[in-house]
Amino acid sequence: xxxxxxxxxxxxxxxxxxxxxxxxxxxxxxxxxxxxxxxxxxxxxxxxxxxxxxxxxxxxxxxxxxxxxxxxxxxxxxxxxxxxxxxxxxxxxxxxxxxxxxxxxxxxxxxxxxxxxxxxxxxxxxxxxxxxxxxxxxxxxxxxxxxxxxxxxxxxxxxxxxxxxxxxxxxxxxxxxxxxxxxxxxxxxxxxxxxxxxxxxxxxxxxxxxxxxxxxxxxxxxxxxxxxxxxxxxxxxxxxxxxxxxxxxxxxxxxxxxxxxxxxxxxxxxxxxxxxxxxxxxxxxxxxxxxxxxxxxxxxxxxxxxxxxxxxxxxxxxxxxxxxxxxxxxxxxxxxxxxxxxxxxxxxxxxxxxxxxxxxxxxxxxxxxxxxxxxxxxxxxxxxxxxxxxxxxxxxxxxxxxxxxxxxxxxxxxxxxxxxxxxxxxxxxxxxxxxxxxxxxxxxxxxxxxxxxxxxxxxxxxxxxxxxxxxxxxxxxxxxxxxxxxxxxxxxxxxxxxxxxxxxxxxxxxxxxxxxx
Numbered sequence: 001x002x003x004x005x006x007x008x009x010x011x012x013x014x015x016x017x018x019x020x021x022x023x024x025x026x027x028x029x030x031x032x033x034x035x036x037x038x039x040x041x042x043x044x045x046x047x048x049x050x051x052x053x054x055x056x057x058x059x060x061x062x063x064x065x066x067x068x069x070x071x072x073x074x075x076x077x078x079x080x081x082x083x084x085x086x087x088x089x090x091x092x093x094x095x096x097x098x099x100x101x102x103x104x105x106x107x108x109x110x111x112x113x114x115x116x117x118x119x120x121x122x123x124x125x126x127x128x129x130x131x132x133x134x135x136x137x138x139x140x141x142x143x144x145x146x147x148x149x150x151x152x153x154x155x156x157x158x159x160x161x162x163x164x165x166x167x168x169x170x171x172x173x174x175x176x177x178x179x180x181x182x183x184x185x186x187x188x189x190x191x192x193x194x195x196x197x198x199x200x201x202x203x204x205x206x207x208x209x210x211x212x213x214x215x216x217x218x219x220x221x222x223x224x225x226x227x228x229x230x231x232x233x234x235x236x237x238x239x240x241x242x243x244x245x246x247x248x249x250x251x252x253x254x255x256x257x258x259x260x261x262x263x264x265x266x267x268x269x270x271x272x273x274x275x276x277x278x279x280x281x282x283x284x285x286x287x288x289x290x291x292x293x294x295x296x297x298x299x300x301x302x303x304x305x306x307x308x309x310x311x312x313x314x315x316x317x318x319x320x321x322x323x324x325x326x327x328x329x330x331x332x333x334x335x336x337x338x339x340x341x342x343x344x345x346x347x348x349x350x351x352x353x354x355x356x357x358x359x360x361x362x363x364x365x366x367x368x369x370x371x372x373x374x375x376x377x378x379x380x381x382x383x384x385x386x387x388x389x390x391x392x393x394x395x396x397x398x399x400x401x402x403x404x405x406x407x408x409x410x411x412x413x414x415x416x417x418x419x420x421x422x423x424x425x426x427x428x429x430x431x432x433x434x435x436x437x438x439x440x441x442x443x444x445x446x447x448x449x450x451x452x453x454x455x456x457x458x459x460x461x462x463x464x465x466x467x468x469x470x471x472x473x474x475x476x477x478x479x480x481x482x483x484x485x486x487x488x489x490x491x492x493x494x495x496x497x498x499x500x501x502x503x504x505x506x507x508x509x510x511x512x513x514x515x516x517x
Contacts, residue, residue: 063088
């Protein structure tokens with residue numbers, strides 16, 4: 001019976017490269033990308049990607065080969081991704097803030113066939129990393145002068161415009177994003193065409209993106225959240241406006257000139273933009289109601305009526321396509337999973353736990369990554385009976401919603417009890433006097449560890465240590481309550497704006513954590 005259906009197997013081969021072909025047919029004259037002096041329609045983007053795919057082939061790229069992007073944001077990242085989608089390559093946008101040593105480690109680990117690199121701002125570390133890495137590979141400068149025969153635009157102009165490429169299976173890996181991977185060393189999570197298309201489709205719905213939308217690609221494209229906003233806009237047939245890095249004036253000018261409707265703008269950047277535009281010099285009404293951006297609510301900026309704005313919250317990680325459990329899909333807490341993802345809460349062996357029990361979040365379905373590049377042992381460890389082990393903790397609430405508890409690897413061990421700092425921090429944040437908090441484990445000769453809360457009180461509050469301990473006692477199991485409370489003026493944060501737990505440990509005596517994961 002199924003043999004008779006075999007001819008249709010080829011019909012179902014479809015990926016991002018095929019989507020671009022269709023966009024060029026359906027909306028040839030609509031603007032696809034804007035970046036400085038560059039402005040291309042979908043038809044023009046399609047031709048450029050055809051040329052780039054031919055150029056990659058000329059440089060020896062074959063299916064499964066890797067491409068590394070060593071540069072800041074650019075419309076060319078999208079072009080490279082789409083060209084790889086037509087040739088079967090795998091693209092990694094690396095962290096452009098990385099040191100030369102970190103770039104060298106990425107080169108050694110990812111082993112790219114082609115490297116696109118940037119001179120402006122990051123040229124020194126890129127050249128040093130290249131010098132340390134002796135493999136013979138193609139290095140192409142994307143921001144070189146057009147008269148330089150070895151730069152991106154010159155090579156593109158000389159390449160033929162091919163439009164015949166072998167269709168790929170949707171399960172073919174396309175995007176590689178380096179994550180912590182909970183192993184102590186970064187690893188590249190591989191996402192396939194199907195995962196990217198489905199996640200982008202959810203982004204269209206959640207962020208209310210249409211073909212009339214304009215997305216400001218201002219966040220770093222080595223983060224899956226920024227890339228998914230870009231792909232959602234591309235999927236909908238909208239415009240993606242790229243800036244190399246965040247600059248308040250440039251962002252304001254771009255919003256005004258392009259009448260952008262969506263963006264990725266972290267809070268510190270939004271505050272800087274608000275100061276610059278306090279007098280309303282720039283018209284930002286297409287995306288913000290107030291000229292000083294005081295109506296900013298989230299790094300994911302979108303219309304206030306979008307589902308992700310009216311019902312914010314969710315859970316995700318790069319390995320499962322980014323934000324894939326969503327409050328706007330219903331329920332409470334983190335909400336419910338995307339229709340393309342199945343979630344269960346399990347014990348260490350992967351056995352499902354009853355509702356209300358804290359356990360590891362397991363996931364399966366087309367959104368889940370293909371695995372980590374060059375990490376066979378970790379891949380074997382992370383798959384349990386056909387489920388992806390997230391290394392994150394959660395629980396099912398009575399209505400079936402998912403509540404995210406925290407990373408499994410951040411755990412305090414007191415006697416025989418496992419205590420998760422995020423759960424206690426969530427409880428303490430409900431106290432009206434708490435402005436910020438970090439819970440750490442401090443060594444104890446009897447109990448292994450004790451729970452210590454480092455609290456930043458709101459201005460004017462003088463609540464004592466005992467008040468916060470009692471607050472937790474009333475809401476959590478007694479063994480989870482802090483035994484020690486200290487106060488701080490502020491808490492250290494990393495470049496992503498998250499609390500730097502290692503710095504808090506160093507400053508307040510943390511340590512002695514158990515080995516978990």
